[in-house]
Every structure is written in C-alpha cells, then in structure tokens.
Amino acid sequence: MINKINTLGGYFHEYQKSTLDPESFWAQQAEFFFWRKRWQHVVQWEFKTPSIRWFDGGKLNITENIFEKNLYTHGDQTAIFWEPNDPNDAPRQYTYQELFHAVNQMANSLKREGISKGDTVIIYMPMVPELTIALLACARIGAIHSVVFAGFSAQALADRITNAEARLVLTADQGYRGNKVTPLKTVVDEALSQCQGVERVVVYQRAYVDVSMTPGRDVFWQEFISNASDDCVATEMDSEDPLFILYTSGSTGQPKGIVHSSGGYMVYSAYTFRNVFQYNNGDVYFCTADIGWITGHTYLVYGPLLNGAKIVMYEGVPTWPDAGRMWDIIAKYQVNQFYTAPTIIRSLLSMGNEYLLDKDLDSLKVIGTVGEPINEDAWHWVHDHVGQSQCPVVDTWWQTETGGVMISPIAGVTPTKPSFATLPLPGIQPVIIDNDGVEQTGNSVEGNLCIRYPWPGMARTIWRDHERFRQTYFANYENVYFAGDGVRRDEDGYYRILGRVDDVINVSGHRLGTAEIENAINEHPLVNESAVVGCPHAIKGQGIYAFVVCPQTSTGGEEGVKLSIKQGVNKRIGPIAKPDYIQIVSNLPKTRSGKIMRRILRKIAEGDASSLGDTSTLLDEQVIDEIIQGALVEV
C-alpha cells in the first residue's frame, strides 16, 4: 500500500523529506509497485533542453499494477459501477477480475489487428465502461492511447488523428448526454474524409442504431473482439516509454499533444490519488470528469484503479433529468469521495437547494474540485449543503501537463481556506517569479507560478514538437517549469491561484486557446480579423468574448453573420468554443507595430473600461471609444 499521510505534522515531515532528498523520497514511493526490472536511476534531468527521465532502466506495465499485483486480494471486488445517462436504464458493474478479462480480450484483438508497442490509437467514445477498457487495453500492449473528448468536432478530431499518426480509431455509434444524442460515428466518418492513415474503425454499439459502415475499414466492437482470448501477457515497457498523448490548448492555434510516461505517471497518479482524497480500501469514489480530459485519465482511471478503488463512472450530465442527479448517484452508490468542478457546483447551486432535500449524502467524506478557481460562494455552498459541514473540500490545482495534483489540501489533514489551493504536495517545489525573472521569496507575494524540481508525473514532451515543449514551459524562466498561471502566496504561505497569464481561457474548467477560436472565426468569408478574450461568466467561470472586424454583413444582417460565425466555430472546434458575445467592430485596437492590444479588450470584456492603463502606443485611440460604446456587457 502506498504511504498515506494522516496528520499535519506528518505532511510537513514528508514534505521536508521530499525536498531535502527527492530521490529517496520518490524511490520509496516507487517501491510499492510491481516492476519487472528495478530502475537504475531515480531521476535524471535538466530543464534546458529539457530532458526528464524518471526511474530510468525500470521495466513495468501499468496494467500489471492494476490487475496482477492485486487480483489475489481484490479480484472479486467492484472496480467500476457504471451509471447510465438515463436513470431508468440498467446500471452495469465490473469486478477487477471481470475488467481484467475484458481488457485482455480487447488487448488481444488490437494485437491481432497488428497494433503493437509504440503505435498510437485514437479513442473517441462516450462515457461507457468500454472506454476505460479501451485505454487499459492499449496500455496492456504498449500502444499509446490518445483520447479525444467526444464533444469535439470532426475537424478537431481530424487534426488530432493526423498529428498523432493514428492507424486505428475506437468509437461508438452514438453517445447519450442528458437529452442530447451525439452521432459519434458520423463525426468520425466526416473526420476521416479529411485525413489519412486510418485503416480500421472499431464501433461500439451503445445505441444499436443504423450507422454507415465502410467495408474493409469499419467493424463493430463485438465482432472485433470475437474469439479473442481473455488472457494476454502484458508488454514490458520502459519507464520512459509514452503511455498516452492528450491534446490540450495553448496560446497559439495548434493544440498540443502532451505526452505522459509509463513509470513516472504511474507512481505519481497513484500516490496523489491516495493522499489527496485519503482513499481507504473499500471506499466508493466518484469523479464527474469525462475521460476525454486529464482529470478523467488520472483520477477516474489510473490513480483509483492502481489503488484498487471502487469507482463510479457516470455517462451523463449533472443536470439531467434534474439538478438532483449527482445527489441521487451519491446516495445510490454510497459515495465516499466526490471529485467535481466549480462550474458544476455553480450551476447546481443556481438551481436552488430544493434538489438536495431528502437526499442521503451521509456517506460523503471528501469533496474535491478542479479545473478553475473556486469562488467563495460555491465553496461555502458545497461545503455547507453538500458536505453538510462534515467534509473537507479540497481545491486541487494542476494541469494536463503536470499529470496529477500539485497544490492541494490533503483531505482532513491540511486546514482549508476557501478559494485557496493551500500547500504543495510532497515532492512539489513551487516558486513565484515576477515578469522580470526575479524570484519572489517569503510570504505575501504574487507572480508567475513555476516549479523548481521535476516530479514523476510531469509531461515529457509535446508529441513531435519537443521545441514547442521547451519554448512553452522552460524558456520564459531559467531552470524551472513555467505553469502559465498567476499565483499569490498569502501571509500564511498558502497558495491562491489567480488564473492564466497567457492567452488561454478557462470555460467551464475546459481550456481553450484564444488563437484557436480566432482562427476558426477568421475562416468565415466575411470576417477580416478578430480578437478573442475571456469575460466573467456566472456559471462557466469565464465566457468567450469575440471582437470581430466584418465590414460587410451581407443579407442576414449583423445577427445573421453572428449566427453563422457561431456555427462555424461549432464546426471547427465544437460547442464548448462558441462565443458568448460577438461584437462587430470597425477596427481592433493595435499598436503602431500592428500588435492587437488584448489587454484593453480584456478590460472592456470584463466591464472595466475605467482603468484601461496606458493607451499611448495605440495607432488609433478613437477605436477604443467606438468599442466601448458598442460593448455587449456593462462597462
């Protein structure tokens, strides 16, 4: 069993050990796993190139640590409680033993197809158990999985298939989320008409609806796995072999394929899961994230399953059939740890407390949040009404790139403070650096959040673009990892995340690059150029505000253009990227050198035109007045 911290003193002790001698600290954590061959070096690193290697020389397979290592003790225990979208449909369950067989069967089928170690597989599926099986089957044979969230558009999917060089796509006929049906197979067909290289599409039948099947390329899941043995020896992986690629948005247009390792990620995901949530054997753990995001990878699949946890996997959305669904699920499965996002909390809060009436929430011990800063109202509501003032609320800060939680309370151990991620986990050394590169030491300071020393779960590269990896995270400040967030360390040494300092916005806990949205808008034939910024949004945290230069609006008038811009973004990226506000302007505020002054647009979108700061470098100051006059929010 992984070491669990139980007291605040214990935390400080572990933290100190981890900074004084990180190598022994992490070696000790790694001892709890099954290695086919032990590592030779705990860590070798430099942040210039950068090159980061954990447990080098070690051989392992992460699925052996989920299954073989634990089957004797909990083979018959539930691994997955699957709750369908429609509460009247039948739930499904898998024990560890059953999951093991299903994973092996799929692994053998992939092998039979010619997929082997180092090949990439794109997974575009709804939240059904087969999605988890797909990830683990890839991991079993050393294929690199790349899950694309099933809300992304055909174009976005095609971009990722091309970038990942995938030969095989796993998908489903349809997905159900609330009262919406997503025609996943149709989206895949459209994506494949725009990219090359995919030879096989495996279609899980969730709905048993008619879908078009391309002969020679498409096959149904049942047929694909038929006659495959459920016994499959795991492929031996080097610690540093990639486990998966997950795409995320950056400040430039093209999404980044973040690459995670086999050995380090295993140790980090399992260690942080056990500690942050204080998971005890037998507890039931429910994470609302979709596996299409990193939270689903680390804290629905790998972290919990490595700990032999019982997980609840939910297919649908939190507000359907009504805003009491989360509480029904918690009561039904007697959930002990509940991990969700501030945006979900805010949306449930806004629907009123009556949905909590008569719900049995007594099983809850820990509530966790992730994805964006949690405002005090949401924190207090979830703490008082959902946790009935009995459960610690852990506000966990981390990123796709960090692989697992970095700064967070340890449930029940670290005293919490609303809207603070509190203290770094053992092994994590945050530093605050100002824009001139000067480290801000001591307390009551603010600046850019960076991390000084590597940790096992950190990303190793961007798929096929190591130079971008270096530039994005290691070039701004020397010898540290730059997270892209602003942070304040208060008088108690507690960390409060202030939000992104780059051109990335966070909409309902989902990260979007403003450049990515601008590119999509600019594809509209009537649009000359555009600038996208974030704006405050009561439920989503941030909304999307687009300033668009569009001299002619053709027959549909302004409203017609706005509608077709929204449709265009929906098609290019997906519904999550649709702007909340589109303001048509005659020009964008630019410096004499032609750079858009986003700082000013951000202020206007925030409704704060009184403090625009220095505008003297602007080419044409008048344009600002026009934009303020036409603003779609109160300024």
Ligand code: WT7
């Ligand atoms: C960005 C990373 C990590 C899984 C979900 C998002 C923001 C994340 C918090 C938090 C304030 C947070 C940051 C970060 N963020 N957690 N507890 N408090 N902000 O992963 O899509 O990679 O986004 O989400 O801005 O950089 P992601």
